[in-house]
Amino acid sequence: MKVPFNVLNKTYFMKQEEYEKKALDVLRNGWYVLGNEVKEFEKEFADYIGTNYSIGLDNGLNALVIAFRELGIKEGDEVIVQANTYIASVMGITMNGATPVFVEPDEYFNIDAEKIEAAITEKTKAICVVHLYGQASNMDKIMGIAKKYNLYIVEDCAQSHGANFNGKRTGTFGIGCFSFYPSKNLGCFGDGGAITTNDEKLDRDFRVLRNYGSEKRYYNEVVGYNSRLDELQAGLLRVKLSHLNELTEEREKIANRYLSEIKNLKIELPKVRKGATSVWHLFVVKTDERDKLQKYLESNGIGTVIHYPIPPHLSKAYEYLGYKAGDFPITERYAETVLSLPLYNGMTEEEQNYVIEIINQYE
Ligand SMILES: *Cc1c(COP(=O)(O)O)cnc(C)c1O
Numbered sequence: 628m629k630v631p632f633n634v635l636n637k638t639y640f641m642k643q644e645e646y647e648k649k650a651l652d653v654l655r656n657g658w659y660v661l662g663n664e665v666k667e668f669e670k671e672f673a674d675y676i677g678t679n680y681s682i683g684l685d686n687g688l689n690a691l692v693i694a695f696r697e698l699g700i701k702e703g704d705e706v707i708v709q710a711n712t713y714i715a716s717v718m719g720i721t722m723n724g725a726t727p728v729f730v731e732p733d734e735y736f737n738i739d740a741e742k743i744e745a746a747i748t749e750k751t752k753a754i755c756v757v758h759l760y761g762q763a764s765n766m767d768k769i770m771g772i773a774k775k776y777n778l779y780i781v782e783d784c785a786q787s788h789g790a791n792f793n794g795k796r797t798g799t800f801g802i803g804c805f806s807f808y809p810s811k812n813l814g815c816f817g818d819g820g821a822i823t824t825n826d827e828k829l830d831r832d833f834r835v836l837r838n839y840g841s842e843k844r845y846y847n848e849v850v851g852y853n854s855r856l857d858e859l860q861a862g863l864l865r866v867k868l869s870h871l872n873e874l875t876e877e878r879e880k881i882a883n884r885y886l887s888e889i890k891n892l893k894i895e896l897p898k899v900r901k902g903a904t905s906v907w908h909l910f911v912v913k914t915d916e917r918d919k920l921q922k923y924l925e926s927n928g929i930g931t932v933i934h935y936p937i938p939p940h941l942s943k944a945y946e947y948l949g950y951k952a953g954d955f956p957i958t959e960r961y962a963e964t965v966l967s968l969p970l971y972n973g974m975t976e977e978e979q980n981y982v983i984e985i986i987n988q989y990e
Pocket of ligand 1: 686687688689712713715716757783785786805806807808818819820
C-alpha cells in the first residue's frame with residue numbers, strides 16, 4: 628500500500644460541483660481583481676475568525692510584510708520570533724529592515740513564553756507569534772508580556788486557521804496573518820493570504836498598502852505593494868471556507884486516532900497545551916533516529932516530510948545575522964528529530980490503519 632504525505636485535490640473532488648460552478652461564474656462574469664468575491668470572502672473570513680475585518684492578500688508572506696510595515700517596524704527595531712519557525716515568519720521581519728530576535732520553542736513547538744522577557748531590549752517593538760503546526764500558542768502569557776512592555780503582537784496564523792486559545796481564535800489577539808497556500812488547512816488553488824484585525828484604521832491602511840498605496844484610483848498616498856487576492860481564488864476560498872469546520876473535524880479525527888493508536892516507545896507523539904486547540908495542520912512526531920524512521924516509512928510506501936530541516940538562524944539567507952550551530956540547541960534538536968506523518972483531508976480509514984500499523988511495527 629502507498630500512502631503519500633499529502634494529496635491536495637481530494638478536498639476539490641469532495642465538492643467538485645461547487646468549486647467548478649464558482650470558477651465558471653467568476654470566469655464568465657468578467658471581473659477578476661478586487662470585486663464581489665473578495666469583498667464577500669473578507670466578510671465571511673472575518674466572521675469565521677471573529678474579527679471586525681479581514682483583508683484579502685496575495686500570500687501569507689506579504690501578509691506578514693505588510694503587517695510589520697504598517698506598524699512602522701524598520702531598520703534598528705527588533706522583533707521577537709520563535710527560532711523553529713518556517714522561514715517566512717522571519718522574512719516578514721527582515722524585509723522591513725528589522726532584526727529578528729530568536730526565542731527557543733516549548734514542548735508544544737510554539738514560542739516558549741517563559742523565555743520571551745529575557746529577549747526584550749529597548750529596541751523590541753513586537754512579538755511575532757507563530758501558531759506552528761496548527762496549535763495555538765500560549766496566548767495568556769504572551770498577551771500579558773505584550774501589555775507589560777507595550778509590544779505589538781503579529782500572529783503568523785498560516786498553519787492555524789480556526790485554532791483557538793481559551794475559546795478565542797488565532798488571528799484575534801493581534802494582527803492575524805494568514806496564508807491560503809494550497810497545502811494549508813484553508814488552502815486555495817494557487818497563492819492567497821489575508822490579514823485579520825479589529826481596528827478600523829488598520830483595516831483601511833492594509834487596503835491601501837495592498838493596492839499601490841492608493842484608496843482612490845491614481846491617488847497614491849504611500850509607496851505600496853501589489854498584494855491583492857484575486858477573484859477566482861476568493862470565490863474558491865468561499866466554497867472551501869463554508870466546509871472548513873467539517874474539514875477541521877476530519878483532521879482532528881485522524882490526529883486523535885494517531886494519538887491513541889500509535890504506540891511505539893521510540894516515537895514521541897505531539898501534545899496539546901491545556902487551553903489551546905490544534906487544527907492539526909501537521910502531525911509532528913519526534914524520534915532520536917529520525918532519518919532511519921523516515922527511510923523505514925518510505926520503504927513501506929509512506930510519505931513523510933521534515934518541518935523544518937534547517938532553522939532560519941542556520942540558513943544561508945540569514946548568515947548575515949551571524950549565528951552559528953549551537954546557538955539555539957532546542958530548536959536545532961527539533962530540526963534533527965521531527966518528522967511529519969501523513970494527515971490530510973480525504974485520507975481513507977485503510978490508509979490511516981496502515982500508517983498506524985507500520986509505525987507500531989517499527990523497531
Ligand atoms: C506557509 C507559511 C507562511 C507563508 O505563506 P505563503 O502564502 O506561502 O507566503 C508563513 N508562515 C508560516 C508558518 C507558514 O507555514
